[in-house]
Amino acid sequence: MENQFFVDSEHLSESALEKKHLLETDPSYRKNHMEYLPGMEQIQSDICKDVMTQMHSYDYTQYTAFDVKTALEHETCSLDDFKALLSPAAEPFLEELAQKARLESSKHFGNTVYLFTPLYVANYCENYCVYCGFNCYNHIKRVKLTMEQIEHEMKVIAESGMEEILILTGESRSQSDVAYIGEACKLARKFFRMVGLEIYPVNTDEYRYLHQCGADYVTVFQETYDPEKYETIHLCGHKRVWPYRFDAQERALRGGMRGVGFSALLGLSDFRKDALASALHVYYLQRKYPQAEMSLSCPRLRPIINNDKINPMDVGEKQLCQMICAYRIFLPFVGITVSSRESASFRNGIVKIAATKVSAGVSTGIGDHENKYRGKESDGAQGDEQFEIDDSRSLDQMYQDISEDGLQPVLNDYLYV
Numbered sequence: 001m002e003n004q005f006f007v008d009s010e011h012l013s014e015s016a017l018e019k020k021h022l023l024e025t026d027p028s029y030r031k032n033h034m035e036y037l038p039g040m041e042q043i044q045s046d047i048c049k050d051v052m053t054q055m056h057s058y059d060y061t062q063y064t065a066f067d068v069k070t071a072l073e074h075e076t077c078s079l080d081d082f083k084a085l086l087s088p089a090a091e092p093f094l095e096e097l098a099q100k101a102r103l104e105s106s107k108h109f110g111n112t113v114y115l116f117t118p119l120y121v122a123n124y125c126e127n128y129c130v131y132c133g134f135n136c137y138n139h140i141k142r143v144k145l146t147m148e149q150i151e152h153e154m155k156v157i158a159e160s161g162m163e164e165i166l167i168l169t170g171e172s173r174s175q176s177d178v179a180y181i182g183e184a185c186k187l188a189r190k191f192f193r194m195v196g197l198e199i200y201p202v203n204t205d206e207y208r209y210l211h212q213c214g215a216d217y218v219t220v221f222q223e224t225y226d227p228e229k230y231e232t233i234h235l236c237g238h239k240r241v242w243p244y245r246f247d248a249q250e251r252a253l254r255g256g257m258r259g260v261g262f263s264a265l266l267g268l269s270d271f272r273k274d275a276l277a278s279a280l281h282v283y284y285l286q287r288k289y290p291q292a293e294m295s296l297s298c299p300r301l302r303p304i305i306n307n308d309k310i311n312p313m314d315v316g317e318k319q320l321c322q323m324i325c326a327y328r329i330f331l332p333f334v335g336i337t338v339s340s341r342e343s344a345s346f347r348n349g350i351v352k353i354a355a356t357k358v359s360a361g362v363s364t365g366i367g368d369h370e371n372k373y374r375g376k377e378s379d380g381a382q383g384d385e386q387f388e389i390d391d392s393r394s395l396d397q398m399y400q401d402i403s404e405d406g407l408q409p410v411l412n413d414y415l416y417v
Contacts, residue, residue, distance in 0.1 A: 031240065036243070040238075041244075042244075047250060047288065048247065052225070055280070058276050060083065063090075065089055067087075068090045077329045081329075083276065086323065086326050088272075100325070105328055112408045112410045112413075114335070114358075114411075115162070115399070116357065117162050118165075119150075119167055121145045121366070122169045122172070123170045124169075126173070131233060131268065145366065147183055154188060158191035160396070162360075164411070167197050181213075185213035186214055196218070201248035201251070204254045207254070221297070222245060223268055224264055224269040225246075226269040249281070250289075253292050259292060260292060261295045261296070267300050267301040271323070279327055298323065298327075321349075325353065328353075337359075338358055342391060344393060360397075361394050363389075365382050
């Protein structure tokens, strides 16, 4: 593929514009999204087959109020109970779901809420994902932080009291290679007790290297578990390969990572089926790797630069709350993260019921924590953001709000001995 295809200037070349048009309008022009590209590791695992069999056979319209009531009465939530709790029939029982979810949260997590912050170190990307602000055709300001800039950003964040950081990049091996990410992990170890990664999927040996550099866990958004829908919104780049992305968490665990995170981006496809598949991805991997820590995120679509029409309107807050409560009841030991994509009022409420982890002091732009944490004017050097956030509270404000609600904010829940 020509390098000019991934330009970051204000105007694409004629050949790049032609290629973009073909990708958008001619499915035959796009590479098979189920075929691995050179260099992509293929592992032998039955997890994908198990998840997809359940997702494809899930007919949530068959469940009734009786099924929901029966599921809520059971002490242990079966797979069929979970399917009932995700169904439209469960929407009138939201209060009962919340009460049961809150009881499960209290039993396994007490009244604690864990806090972290993301740090975007680069926004170069080689994928064309139509819903993402970083996509290679979106005309945004691209930045890749130097190690000196990364260390400065981390120092600013650490001075706020934060003890966990999530390092993110755009999906570009050429701009943000594994060695670059590894060096960022080594720097993070100087300032934080917990280091997470949300980067492009890599092979097992590369995850092993990143773990040796200091990374504790890896989060990968499958975006949607529906392969047919996935094909229509991931038009080029390594991210287009659906099965390689699906197996990323298992490769990370094989590479020694202590924990892995999962998510679908709600609103891209049928959110009930995506919610089922996300939970089952965790469920089956948890049974296969019982020593691993696992977590679920619940993000909805948000507006992006140059496209404010991308929004989560097809997944309402009540439906999101229903899904999170069902997650908690089905997977009582799994952490649930609700990001700053959601409003402050929603996050304040859901942490009292089922969520166990929230972000604070968030910026999805590149190199923006100096300004955000110290109240400085931007010098224009920062890269553009991936999406708009809806909750911009600082760590101090989040800590105060959580405490005032009678919950215990936690900055670190793991000690190395």
